[in-house]
Amino acid sequence: MHASALFNQLVYDQYHSTHAYSSFMSQSKNPESQAAENSSSAESAASGEGMWGGRFSESTDEFVQEFTASVNFDKRMYRQDIRGSRAHATMLHRTGVLSKDDHDAIQGGLDAVIADIEAGRFNWSVALEDVHMNIEAALTARIGDAGKKLHTGRSRNDQVATDIRLYMRDACDECADQLIRLLNGLLVLASREKASIMPGFTHLQTAQPVTFGHHVMAWFEMLLRDLERLSDTRNRLNRSPLGAAALAGTSYPIDRQITQELLGFNTLCENSLDAVSDRDFAIEFCSASAISLMHLSRIAEELVLWMSAQFKFIDLPDRFCTGSSIMPQKKNPDVPELVRGKTGRVYGNLMSLLTLMKSQPLAYNKDNQEDKEPLFDSVDTLLGCLCAFADMLPAIEVHHEAMRSAAKAGFSTATDLADYLVRQGLAFRDAHEIVGEAVAFGLQHKLDLSEMTLEQLQGFSTHISDDVFKVLTLEGSVNARSHVGGTAPEAVEAAIKRAATRLNNTYKPN
Ligand code: ARG
16 A cells, blocks of 8 residues: 555644643643643743733633634644745745844744654644644744744735645645556556456446446546546645735735745735635535545445345455454455445535535635535545555456356347347337347247347348347457447557556646
């Protein structure tokens, strides 16, 4: 399995969220001893009130403090937050708002803060509400007054909008990496199985023979569109909201292009009100992941069906399955089942975000803090499912004989016989009627069309001669469909070739 940076971060986050919770509990019981314990914590700003206390005549209710805090879930954006702060400080310095000494102190302080976080030495405080104030307070605790200047010309509103966009840009890239790995695996599988014959279904009833390679390439098409959506989502979110400040911009002589370029954004969010309140990109990601999970769950459903004793088309390697604690014979397709099941939460996340944003007046509202958990959950879930499928799908073991005899069993070449009669000059509706009679005869005598004698077939139409058997075989049926998008092995091979190029041209970060 590919170890992804986001996965590492997840493990890290999980560990530290427990840590943060327990340290908050001990801090709320005994603030002094907690502060003394940790030299990198924000001793001078033990709560968010340090950031806005001037206007308030009583301190925040302890429950409200916890209720309104987001640090336990937004601290996963610490790298993006620090990167944004560095760019902001550099811009302030270049535009003459911040002295060189203050700028250097801030950059050095942020180096130390990130080192503390990554070494697990950082004391995340719920009293400091979110990732932004935790980091700023820790910086000020380290470097003193220069730290207090970092927030000049900035608000948490444009700060958080910047952080999420930076986070999501990486998340799209991580998901795209896994999806590309999965798509490449499908090309390998399709190539291996390009001539394997199976029944194609409509209404889950045997319809016409297809090649398994062709079926796999249908999965490929579904998932390639998902990659297009990811690319599109990523490129539209790659715009800088920094400089919008709280909502109206700032009176400092800032240069938004400097931060845009330092942060690798493609362009600027044009309107300050929109910049701080737009969460379309989060909805787009959740929508793209909902569609992708819908696709994965369709594939999962086929794998689960095909692995059953009734189908026996495929097997999955043991490493992707589990057994039963009571039934010794069981081997359950847990991975596809779980992927199918996880589709629900990803749909739910999309609905949460759509509903979250509905009716919000401009500009920033605290409601927006609720964007992160559904969004992050969609990132984690999509990434996990893609990773599992990328590992599992190329490892499918195919039972060719079972597939083939299932394709034979359901009169799957009946349409081929009708098409044959049309080529002999009959109207399609008449041909359809004749073949229907032949199928009824076959059902009665347990004979496939290809197993009937020429005399028997001629009993249904005198237009039939012995060249009919070429079209009644499974190979004859699939080979005849050799046009672009058809199921013939040669058409599948050509599709795979084109697909490799299309895949290389799909995810194009701007
Ligand atoms: N934690 C907040 C969020 O996620 C950061 C922005 C807070 N802004 C504010 N005006 N209270 O949205």
